[in-house]
Amino acid sequence: MAERAAGEALVLGFETSCDETGVGLVRGRTLLADALATSMAEHERFGGVVPEIASRAHLEAMVPTVHRALADAGATIDDVDAVAVTSGPGLTGALLVGVAAAKAYALALGKPLYGVNHLAAHVAVDELQHGPLAEPSIALLVSGGHSSLLLVPDLAQEVQSLGRTVDDAAGEAFDKVARVLGLPFPGGPPIDRAARDGDRSAIGFPRGLTGPRDAPYDFSFSGLKTAVARWIEARERAGEPVPVADVAASFQEAVADVLTAKAVRACRDHGVDHLVLGGGVAANSRLRALAEERCAQAGIVLRVPSPKLCTDNGAMVAALGSRLVTAGVAPSAPDLGADSSLPIDVVSR
Amino acid sequence: MLVLALDTATPTLVAGLADRSEHGAPEVLAERAVPSGNRHAELLTPAITSVLDDAGLTMGDLDAVVTGLGPGPFTGLRVGIVTAAALGDARGLPVIGVCSLDAIGSGVRTVVTDARRKEVYWAAYDADGVRTGGPGVLRPEELRRSGRIVGDPAFAARLGAEVVPAEVTTAGLLRAAEPQLADPSSAGPLLPLYLRRPDATPPAAIKAVSQA
Ligand SMILES: [Zn+2]
Numbered sequence: 001m002a003e004r005a006a007g008e009a010l011v012l013g014f015e016t017s018c019d020e021t022g023v024g025l026v027r028g029r030t031l032l033a034d035a036l037a038t039s040m041a042e043h044e045r046f047g048g049v050v051p052e053i054a055s056r057a058h059l060e061a062m063v064p065t066v067h068r069a070l071a072d073a074g075a076t077i078d079d080v081d082a083v084a085v086t087s088g089p090g091l092t093g094a095l096l097v098g099v100a101a102a103k104a105y106a107l108a109l110g111k112p113l114y115g116v117n118h119l120a121a122h123v124a125v126d127e128l129q130h131g132p133l134a135e136p137s138i139a140l141l142v143s144g145g146h147s148s149l150l151l152v153p154d155l156a157q158e159v160q161s162l163g164r165t166v167d168d169a170a171g172e173a174f175d176k177v178a179r180v181l182g183l184p185f186p187g188g189p190p191i192d193r194a195a196r197d198g199d200r201s202a203i204g205f206p207r208g209l210t211g212p213r214d215a216p217y218d219f220s221f222s223g224l225k226t227a228v229a230r231w232i233e234a235r236e237r238a239g240e241p242v243p244v245a246d247v248a249a250s251f252q253e254a255v256a257d258v259l260t261a262k263a264v265r266a267c268r269d270h271g272v273d274h275l276v277l278g279g280g281v282a283a284n285s286r287l288r289a290l291a292e293e294r295c296a297q298a299g300i301v302l303r304v305p306s307p308k309l310c311t312d313n314g315a316m317v318a319a320l321g322s323r324l325v326t327a328g329v330a331p332s333a334p335d336l337g338a339d340s341s342l343p344i345d346v347v348s349r
Numbered sequence: 350m351l352v353l354a355l356d357t358a359t360p361t362l363v364a365g366l367a368d369r370s371e372h373g374a375p376e377v378l379a380e381r382a383v384p385s386g387n388r389h390a391e392l393l394t395p396a397i398t399s400v401l402d403d404a405g406l407t408m409g410d411l412d413a414v415v416t417g418l419g420p421g422p423f424t425g426l427r428v429g430i431v432t433a434a435a436l437g438d439a440r441g442l443p444v445i446g447v448c449s450l451d452a453i454g455s456g457v458r459t460v461v462t463d464a465r466r467k468e469v470y471w472a473a474y475d476a477d478g479v480r481t482g483g484p485g486v487l488r489p490e491e492l493r494r495s496g497r498i499v500g501d502p503a504f505a506a507r508l509g510a511e512v513v514p515a516e517v518t519t520a521g522l523l524r525a526a527e528p529q530l531a532d533p534s535s536a537g538p539l540l541p542l543y544l545r546r547p548d549a550t551p552p553a554a555i556k557a558v559s560q561a
């Protein structure tokens with residue numbers, strides 16, 4: 001049986017906003033299970049996540065993933081005290097599989113249901129590893145689906161958007177650059193690996209939206225992606241070999257430079273001395289190293305969850321659900337649905 | 350045997366409670382047919398709560414769950430199936446999936462429902478209600494069948510035939526599920542009747558990135 005600390009609720013969390021079917025179990029701030037099924041391999045030949053394929057996979061994986069989470073936690077479904085689910089943002093068809101499943105489990109068990117914001121859940125997951133979040137914190141969330149800078153005065157009630165990408169997500173840029181370099185999908189890990197042997201100052205790729213009159217916390221990666229493709233095309237036209245390691249390292253440097261510079265600036269401007277990283281791109285080694293370096297210089301405490309908790313998973317949803325239960329936030333109404341563009345100031349609904 | 354029946358394969362979601370006996374037709378205790386369009390996920394669990402309240406029963410009274418497996422628009426269809434699967438899993442109940450078209454009308458008939466993209470889902474049945482054709486998906490003009498047609502009357506003109514309005518019912522779902530309700534161990538996996546492949550086109554050119 002799962003260990004029961006007096007008064008702490010066991011929260012079952014569901015995540016299906018993209019291609020990962022995640023089911024997590026959290027009690028208080030203790031991670032008990034983080035079961036994951038992914039349809040990533042089925043999207044590989046399309047070079048990106050195909051929503052209908054992801055939705056079909058969520059349906060197939062749902063009940064087996066719940067069983068795996070319960071087995072990992074040594075719990076039974078009747079031990080669950082509350083249910084949480086990503087209600088948005090994300091792919092509508094994918095979100096709805098998780099929302100419908102979570103609503104049914106909550107109804108069948110007679111337990112409260114919390115529809116939560118996926119981005120806030122990326123922040124909440126850090127509490128499972130590093131304890132209570134310092135509030136306010138700044139959060140930098142970067143993945144294939146999002147690139148956001150958040151100000152978090154109170155994770156249970158109030159999260160503000162400072163900036164976001166105006167075009168591609170950072171992770172998308174990794175995928176597209178990987179494709180032109182002939183590296184596999186998803187592009188993050190292979191670019192990170194290739195960059196290890198490269199010179200990150202070899203090519204001066206552009207840093208989007210870093211001019212004095214640009215929005216200080218917004219991101220743009222579309223121009224960078226195009227610049228990389230043009231640079232490679234020019235080399236090929238000239239009949240010269242493409243230095244894959246140097247391109248990967250220089251591209252990665254451009255992304256990490258912009259992300260960390262803007263995150264540190266957001267901390268400074270708002271007088272905040274804690275920065276949390278999240279999302280799949282937070283697993284990138286150069287982003288982590290540069291964030292550590294710049295935060296240390298600026299006197300900012302950097303918190304980065306382990307790579308498995310940075311990517312989408314059910315534990316992060318359970319972690320935020322647990323936080324909401326503890327804070328006494330009202331559960332969701334019975335007509336909860338999904339909102340593909342749920343704004344970040346809605347932490348739960 | 351108290352059975353919860355669900356279907357989200359058409360724009361009208363159905364939630365019903367029926368008492369199945371070994372002999373004779375099941376008695377429908379409560380039913381909600383909600384014209385929910387694409388809001389199945391929002392409205393299905395409230396509809397389940399309503400039928401339980403109407404019948405003065407609770408989740409703990411249920412003995413089995415029946416769900417339509419489609420064919421139907423995918424996103425809504427999955428809502429009903431995953432709801433049934435999760436309810437059954439949480440309460441330790443058998444979950445039985447049936448073709449949703451089997452639960453529309455009765456007797457000799459061809460059933461048509463809206464498959465979007467100007468197509469219909471269809472199936473045909475004999476006097477005993479046994480399916481003799483389909484389920485399939487095609488353009489109404491291609492469905493050349495004589496005899497009674499039931500289902501979505503919006504397709505009458507394109508079918509060139511009268512369509513008697515008919516929808517999924519709790520009684521129809523119970524009737525379709527009867528063999529498996531009699532022997533729940535015979536129930537198969539809950540595989541949706543998609544009848545179409547996912548819309549997914551591989552990127553046309555590998556170098557498309559500089560134009561993208
Ligand atoms: Zn995410």
